[in-house]
Amino acid sequence: MRRSKARARETRQQILLAAERVFYEKGVANASMEEVARAAGVTRGAIYWHFANRSELFMALCNSVPLPQEDLLARGLEAPETDALALMERLVGEWIELLSRDEQRQRILSILLRCDYGGEFADVCTRQHDIDDRHMLALETVFARALEQGRMNRIWTPQSAASTLRWMIKGLCAEWLLFGRRFDIVAEGREGVSRLFRSFALGQILESDRDGCPGGR
Amino acid sequence: MRRSKARARETRQQILLAAERVFYEKGVANASMEEVARAAGVTRGAIYWHFANRSELFMALCNSVPLPQEDLLARGLEAPETDALALMERLVGEWIELLSRDEQRQRILSILLRCDYGGEFADVCTRQHDIDDRHMLALETVFARALEQGRMNRIWTPQSAASTLRWMIKGLCAEWLLFGRRFDIVAEGREGVSRLFRSFALGQILESDRDGCPGGR
DNA sequence: CAACATACAAACAGGGCTGTATGTTAAATC
């Protein structure tokens, strides 16, 4: 029974939503197409009509909800005149808060974090790598600006600051998402990030260059 | 053709070694017993003789090589008189170095990091949780001692410092192990940890005059 | 040295899952 074009897009969306739920619960590798189909209220035929195979379905799922890193960093880059460090901290805080409220993003990030990435999902993996690389570059750019603005301790380099921030956020998310959400990610995350950013800025005065306050010219 | 008892233990070890390699390459869920058997130079019969099923084989593999967290922290707790913070930093550095040299630990940690933990491996998962919990408690103990010793900035609590350190190490390892080992984990890890520990200690001196120049507008 | 237990190998049964091929119906198209 053929449906209209609009309805087809709708079922495609339903399939993606179902895949998200099923992949989240069973893991990408261990979820069968039949389960996804049942969860979506269709048969496997519908899935194989819209997607060639599971890895392509997975890829489409990843693309369907862009992780907000890009947008946030783009916004960060758009405002070059303000305090880069404070802006960055605010953006990270907003991102964590967004994640804490958006269950869909939580599921997709969980799937990505614990996905196997071996063999069949190689293309998904490389794509994720590319995103991460761009993400890192953007982070480094912002930190470089913060250094230029004289707001960061010179013991940090753009690379080291970006790496540390990334590792911490990644660890935070992994801990929260993969290990049962046993703490308040907004509160503890904000706190941890705040401390980290304070230590980005903090040491300035301690270093050899004792030229007063970091911002007070 | 029955082998002797000693030889049986040997084949059991061979199976574990093969499982480690195969699980590392294909992921725990996607590796078949046949592949493990071939890699070990035996048939599936041997595996099913020594282990009931795959999840038990996986569990045995996890138990066969204890991750060194426990030992290191035990050593840390044994020396209460020294500078707790410096000792901790040294231990973390040693751990990273150990990991960088020991390919077996790398494989097992990789397997654990990207393992699915859903459904069939629930018991492995809870066991890992227990280990992590004990790990966290030990970390907090050491940081509490560092605070008592007056070596840490009071903006940190034992919990927050332990969480931050854990998140960072976890993120570092995940980045290195799961994403192609594209950087020198010893150098960058040591550097990052060093900076983190410096910022643990750093603010002490600043705390009194902290409100002097927060942003400098 | 006979009898039993052990440490496997080899064969077997069964199921689930994948991908494809075919059928079917309603929407597009003309």
Place this chain on the structure above:
DNA sequence: GATTTAACATACAGCCCTGTTTGTATGTTG
């Protein structure tokens, strides 16, 4: 309004994998 085609449902073939069972040769024990 007939034909085509899109959007599925259903049926099918076949593989791989698991867990079990059976066979068997060799240690081990009394």
